[in-house]
Amino acid sequence: MDENARLVDSIKEMLEGGREERLADLLAETHAADVSVVLRELPLSDQVQVFRLLAPQQAGAVLSELDDPTLLELVRTLDEVEVSKILDQMPSDDVVEVVDELPPEQAEKILDLMEEEKSEEVQELLEYEEGTAGRLMSPDFIAVHEGATVAEAIEHIRKAASGDDPFYLYVVDDHDHLVGVVPLHRLLTVDPTTPVRAVRREDVESVTVDTDQEEVARRVQRYDLREVPVVDNRGRLLGTIGIDDVIDVMSEEATEDIQRLGGVGGDETVLDSPRVVFRKRLVWRLINLGTALLAASVIGVFEPAIQALATLAIFMPIVASMGGIGTTQTATVVIRGMALGDFTAGLLARVLTKEVWLALTTGAANGLILALIAYLWKGQALLSVILGAALLFNMVVAAVVGTLVPVALRTFRIDPAIASSVIITAFTDICGFFSFLGLATLLMSFLL
Amino acid sequence: MDENARLVDSIKEMLEGGREERLADLLAETHAADVSVVLRELPLSDQVQVFRLLAPQQAGAVLSELDDPTLLELVRTLDEVEVSKILDQMPSDDVVEVVDELPPEQAEKILDLMEEEKSEEVQELLEYEEGTAGRLMSPDFIAVHEGATVAEAIEHIRKAASGDDPFYLYVVDDHDHLVGVVPLHRLLTVDPTTPVRAVRREDVESVTVDTDQEEVARRVQRYDLREVPVVDNRGRLLGTIGIDDVIDVMSEEATEDIQRLGGVGGDETVLDSPRVVFRKRLVWRLINLGTALLAASVIGVFEPAIQALATLAIFMPIVASMGGIGTTQTATVVIRGMALGDFTAGLLARVLTKEVWLALTTGAANGLILALIAYLWKGQALLSVILGAALLFNMVVAAVVGTLVPVALRTFRIDPAIASSVIITAFTDICGFFSFLGLATLLMSFLL
Numbered sequence: 101m102d103e104n105a106r107l108v109d110s111i112k113e114m115l116e117g118g119r120e121e122r123l124a125d126l127l128a129e130t131h132a133a134d135v136s137v138v139l140r141e142l143p144l145s146d147q148v149q150v151f152r153l154l155a156p157q158q159a160g161a162v163l164s165e166l167d168d169p170t171l172l173e174l175v176r177t178l179d180e181v182e183v184s185k186i187l188d189q190m191p192s193d194d195v196v197e198v199v200d201e202l203p204p205e206q207a208e209k210i211l212d213l214m215e216e217e218k219s220e221e222v223q224e225l226l227e228y229e230e231g232t233a234g235r236l237m238s239p240d241f242i243a244v245h246e247g248a249t250v251a252e253a254i255e256h257i258r259k260a261a262s263g264d265d266p267f268y269l270y271v272v273d274d275h276d277h278l279v280g281v282v283p284l285h286r287l288l289t290v291d292p293t294t295p296v297r298a299v300r301r302e303d304v305e306s307v308t309v310d311t312d313q314e315e316v317a318r319r320v321q322r323y324d325l326r327e328v329p330v331v332d333n334r335g336r337l338l339g340t341i342g343i344d345d346v347i348d349v350m351s352e353e354a355t356e357d358i359q360r361l362g363g364v365g366g367d368e369t370v371l372d373s374p375r376v377v378f379r380k381r382l383v384w385r386l387i388n389l390g391t392a393l394l395a396a397s398v399i400g401v402f403e404p405a406i407q408a409l410a411t412l413a414i415f416m417p418i419v420a421s422m423g424g425i426g427t428t429q430t431a432t433v434v435i436r437g438m439a440l441g442d443f444t445a446g447l448l449a450r451v452l453t454k455e456v457w458l459a460l461t462t463g464a465a466n467g468l469i470l471a472l473i474a475y476l477w478k479g480q481a482l483l484s485v486i487l488g489a490a491l492l493f494n495m496v497v498a499a500v501v502g503t504l505v506p507v508a509l510r511t512f513r514i515d516p517a518i519a520s521s522v523i524i525t526a527f528t529d530i531c532g533f534f535s536f537l538g539l540a541t542l543l544m545s546f547l548l
Numbered sequence: 549m550d551e552n553a554r555l556v557d558s559i560k561e562m563l564e565g566g567r568e569e570r571l572a573d574l575l576a577e578t579h580a581a582d583v584s585v586v587l588r589e590l591p592l593s594d595q596v597q598v599f600r601l602l603a604p605q606q607a608g609a610v611l612s613e614l615d616d617p618t619l620l621e622l623v624r625t626l627d628e629v630e631v632s633k634i635l636d637q638m639p640s641d642d643v644v645e646v647v648d649e650l651p652p653e654q655a656e657k658i659l660d661l662m663e664e665e666k667s668e669e670v671q672e673l674l675e676y677e678e679g680t681a682g683r684l685m686s687p688d689f690i691a692v693h694e695g696a697t698v699a700e701a702i703e704h705i706r707k708a709a710s711g712d713d714p715f716y717l718y719v720v721d722d723h724d725h726l727v728g729v730v731p732l733h734r735l736l737t738v739d740p741t742t743p744v745r746a747v748r749r750e751d752v753e754s755v756t757v758d759t760d761q762e763e764v765a766r767r768v769q770r771y772d773l774r775e776v777p778v779v780d781n782r783g784r785l786l787g788t789i790g791i792d793d794v795i796d797v798m799s800e801e802a803t804e805d806i807q808r809l810g811g812v813g814g815d816e817t818v819l820d821s822p823r824v825v826f827r828k829r830l831v832w833r834l835i836n837l838g839t840a841l842l843a844a845s846v847i848g849v850f851e852p853a854i855q856a857l858a859t860l861a862i863f864m865p866i867v868a869s870m871g872g873i874g875t876t877q878t879a880t881v882v883i884r885g886m887a888l889g890d891f892t893a894g895l896l897a898r899v900l901t902k903e904v905w906l907a908l909t910t911g912a913a914n915g916l917i918l919a920l921i922a923y924l925w926k927g928q929a930l931l932s933v934i935l936g937a938a939l940l941f942n943m944v945v946a947a948v949v950g951t952l953v954p955v956a957l958r959t960f961r962i963d964p965a966i967a968s969s970v971i972i973t974a975f976t977d978i979c980g981f982f983s984f985l986g987l988a989t990l991l992m993s994f995l996l
Contacts, residue, residue, distance in 0.1 A: 362880025
């Protein structure tokens with residue numbers, strides 16, 4: 101963070117001092133990822149000025165690293181011919197990431213201005229659905245026919261000019277079907293006349309173009325892959341997904357889970373303009389208003405009890421709140437366990453037992469403490485007992501709801517993470533108010 | 549998930565039928581990662597039986613993939629000599645992961661039984677603090693002196709028998725200082741007499757042994773690294789961290805953030821026994837009890853007002869609950885933004901403005917709707933206005949608290965994720981009760 105701030109200061113100083121050449125040198129020495137972070141903190145006019153000082157290749161790398169709101173604003177301000185020339189220098193899969201974010205008309209204009217071959221490659225990638233392996237893959241891979249020798253393969257690698265460092269040689273048959281892979285170090289250590297067929301590994305973990313990107317990430321993590329070949333439905337090799345893209349997917353998916361649990365859209369960044377996120381934020385706030393009104397209507401049923409004994413109003417939110425933390429804890433562990441693939445169907449009974457046991461033990465402890473405090477505060481023994489009992493009961497409900505609601509959502513193929521606090525705490529709020537106020541009403545004659 | 553279930557069924561069937569040879573064949577064909585997932589769902593005696601059917605190398609891979617509770621139980625049941633022989637076959641960094649989880653005496657016993665060289669290597673790694681690059685690295689890397697030729701480097705690679713596929717050749721000087729890196733494909737495509745010095749890349753992104761693993765992951769993600777060399781404080785190359793380990797770290801860190809936001813320990817898995825997590829769960833539930841009691845004491849101050857007008861008790865939880873969703877949404881986006889490095893210090897004013905704007909707009913919308921519903925329900929105009937105003941006010945407080953509390957925690961080097969709903973919603977609960985009941989009390993003479 102400090103380094104960022106220092107870089108921002110240096111850039112501002114050089115811009116003010118008109119020392120553009122020195123600034124260009126500084127930028128050339130800085131990693132594109134760092135430039136893209138710093139750029140966001142400058143006013144738009146400075147952004148454009150800095151951006152134009154970058155060499156085309158670095159400019160491309162910066163574009164593909166920029167967050168979406170900054171990218172949009174910057175590209176809108178730049179000349180389209182200028183942008184198309186930068187995109188020409190970039191690997192096709194990175195171009196896809198940039199073009200994806202632009203408004204359709206602008207994207208089309210820029211694609212028209214690009215070199216034909218590159219533009220066609222990009223448009224082919226754009227035809228795969230968002231969130232699939234096809235959309236993510238790069239068509240720049242190195243492959244040879246299974247009949248080739250190691251020497252021929254090495255010659256092929258020499259000629260192939262690729263953006264990223266290649267680490268695998270892919271092996272295909274007559275019909276371009278993926279039939280093996282050779283890590284490059286193997287080519288170094290065998291006789292050049294060896295047929296590639298003899299050194300290939302045949303058990304290649306691959307995905308198809310329509311595999312969901314989340315599934316791609318899960319396989320990479322599970323099988324410790326370093327690169328994922330992508331094939332079509334007939335097994336023909338079409339591209340590869342590098343680990344850096346997989347890491348970005350994993351990070352996006354984690355963001356989505358975290359934000360959904362917190363009742364946010366799933367892809368909001370701190371820099372999104374308030375207008376862009378207004379609707380998404382509002383939806384959850386309205387849903388919460390709905391569930392809160394539902395809980396209030398439960399209280400409304402017991403208005404006469406509260407009228408008779410206002411002390412009830414003091415304690416009822418505690419019962420609801422404790423159910424809230426209980427169910428949030430449970431659902432958080434359950435939902436994360438599902439995302440990681442740890443929580444498989446065969447474990448449901450074990451997990452439910454664990455959560456109910458935790459609810460009973462911590463609920464009993466909390467219920468006792470609360471009852472004691474309530475008794476010391478208000479001196480009403482029966483009320484204190486009711487309070488402790490309602491808390492214990494609500495904790496058990498919380499455990500069951502926190503486990504079963506995500507499982508049920510998953511069964512219906514709905515992302516369990518939307519069982520965010522908003523939804524599940526509605527259950528425990530209602531149940532908390534109902535159990536405490538209900539018990540108190542039943543025993544009201546003894547309370548007054 | 550279905551494939552898991554099928555595999556579990558096949559294994560159970562073969563065990564019951566006593567077809568151990570066929571089962572061994574099936575296991576040999578199955579990826580260690582899949583075996584480790586399935587193992588957890590079997591009873592312990594079956595786990596041991598299945599485990600003993602694995603070839604030593606696969607057994608090692610399975611051990612290093614197992615979740616902690618299952619690992620512990622399995623190793624406790626197996627013979628120590630047996631375990632040490634399996635560990636001898638594993639890469640040192642994987643052995644570290646296993647030994648790390650065992651009780652100290654058992655770990656020591658097993659290390660004593662292992663081959664001396666391997667055991668010493670493992671013990672050296674274990675001396676680095678948990679959560680650092682040193683603890684994570686593998687000492688099996690390929691390095692040559694900068695004076696070597698490409699032919700000599702290739703000869704060196706031929707001789708080095710490494711567990712994982714190497715993708716980089718590291719270059720060191722007379723004192724083992726890291727002075728460059730060569731991706732293997734470069735060695736394939738240059739003349740063998742070329743000095744390594746001529747093809748090396750000098751700008752190598754490296755970390756020191758005491759770099760925090762979270763920082764390692766951040767750099768990998770930011771600079772798209774495929775492997776990270778680890779050096780000591782003098783720049784001497786000691787090991788490398790593979791991307792698969794970095795991915796595991798990223799996943800752990802995401803789990804920690806998600807769980808802390810949900811008021812859970814940070815490293816709980818669905819399989820942890822309830823006894824193990826009891827204390828951690830209880831702590832947050834007790835903290836929540838404390839904050840709930842604090843909020844209740846605010847209500848207590850206004851008990852006379854509620855006594856006079858029980859309707860207040862119906863509406864007060866709505867104001868608190870709306871503050872809760874508001875501050876949770878804000879804090880979620882802010883905390884995730886910090887974890888991703890998107891939310892840098894220079895952006896505070898912009899983010900705060902965005903959140904307050906969202907609070908004012910959505911707060912006004914929600915406040916109007918709530919006031920209208922309250923009026924239709926209870927027919928008290930002034931009460932409805934007070935309710936809407938308190939809601940709007942509480943939403944603004946929620947925006948400020950949700951932004952500033954995580955920022956403040958971060959400033960004091962406390963993980964902002966512990967500003968979980970439990971802590972920040974305490975503010976909005978208290979403020980919600982206070983503003984609504986306070987306003988109502990002030991204007992009570994007009995309400996009755």
